[in-house]
Amino acid sequence: MNAIECQNLTKSYDHKKTFVIKDFSLDVKKGEVFGLLGPNGAGKTTSISMMCGLLSPTSGKLLVSGLNYGDNRSAIQKKIGVVPQEYALYPTLTAYENLSFFGSLYNLKGNDLKSRIELGLEKVNLLDYKNRPIKDFSGGMKRRINLLTGILHQPEILFLDEPTVGVDIQSKEVIISILNDLNQKGTTIVYTSHHLNEAENFCTQIAIIDKGKILAEGSPENLIHQVEGAQNLEEVLLELTGNQIRNDA
Template sequence: MIKIEHLSKKYKSAESYSVVDLDLHIKEQEIFGLLGPNGAGKTTLISLLCYLIKPTSGSFTINGLSFQKNKQELKQIIGIVPQEYALYPSLTAYENLYYFGSMYGLKGQKLKNKIFAGLEKLGLDKFAHKKIDTFSGGMKRRVNLLASIMHNPKVLFLDEPTVGVDVQSKNVIIDYLKELNKQGATIIYTSHHLNEAEAFCTRVAIIDQGKIIIKGKPQELIDAHENAHNLEEMFLQITGKALRDYA
């Protein structure tokens, strides 16, 4: 589904590359986790794959399509759930979803039905006509997710989709993502919640300093590292325990 070859990105004001000569293949209907410390290059890689920023060098295709040649077709098959809320706070949940659905060409009763079905599925139907700025963090995260899948994307990019939410909201979001995956969606997911990633992802790659250090099925990676009993312990063995603060 995704083929990345020698992909690199260096920002104009940066001293070093954020993504370095990266090669990666992601299969159709995988749940693929991109894991790494702060500043490792995870968000930059997702931004590149969504063509929010242009690569310095290298190439990639999604479902056999490239942004250089197939920009409009690619926009129709990808969905993006950004780390920050991408919602209009002064609009209601329904109005936000109607707006985003309309951008993808949905309209009429079909769009209305899809909005209310999604809100009901994620426990938000009672709040359909409440403004987003009155919502809790977990509620905003759920609407954020719905906004990204109004057009039934083949590939869904999620950058920290459960950060800052309560346990109940996290479970609802993860269960819904699993359902979307069973329906055919390929999911690319970043998170600092390594226990969540261990249970959720079919494969993971650990990125550090813009390079993939290791990749594979979570349990296989754990088993390959002595004294690692879970993904978090394996992650610390690979990346070290030093703080990764950056500005």
């Protein structure tokens, strides 16, 4: 069964003069770790934003767990978790208060919410910091709390936009370990990153996109084999998208 189906999605602005995403079609199978890779401005964040309902496609068909957003937005949002690239945290609230607030958005409460928060904080080695305000946390600590806000409700599908950007290697290892554990338990993961070595080891399936279009799709091993002489995903991406510096955000 497919967790996500995208058929000929487009997203345009400026009264359809500028296409950010065009003819975007892919299937994400249930249980996969699916990576969307590409240079700056390729359309990765826009694609994920449409899949998790933050943006509406201009045209095309999008199904999440077999449901469309038009008729099933509330049901879909209960099934998914979203971890954005920017910290989605309240800096003056404590770690526990932030997690309690985000957990309540998914109707978690009482002892169930408390136990999930404390177990999560223990997993990311921050239980002793639960009563400290987020503004006092390091980047790696914030990134770990940011992850917890998106997984407290144990989503069926988890969307991650650069989940390890700007963190130390220890925090990165903890984050990837938690994500692998979630995936082993059945969570489908859709992920973007500029860390191509990380993606090569983490993802089971990858789509390389640029200028809003999918250029290649397959397992990391198959993508590497498709490009003559390529030894890793970095060389594959450079071959497909070029080595010109991008100034897009």
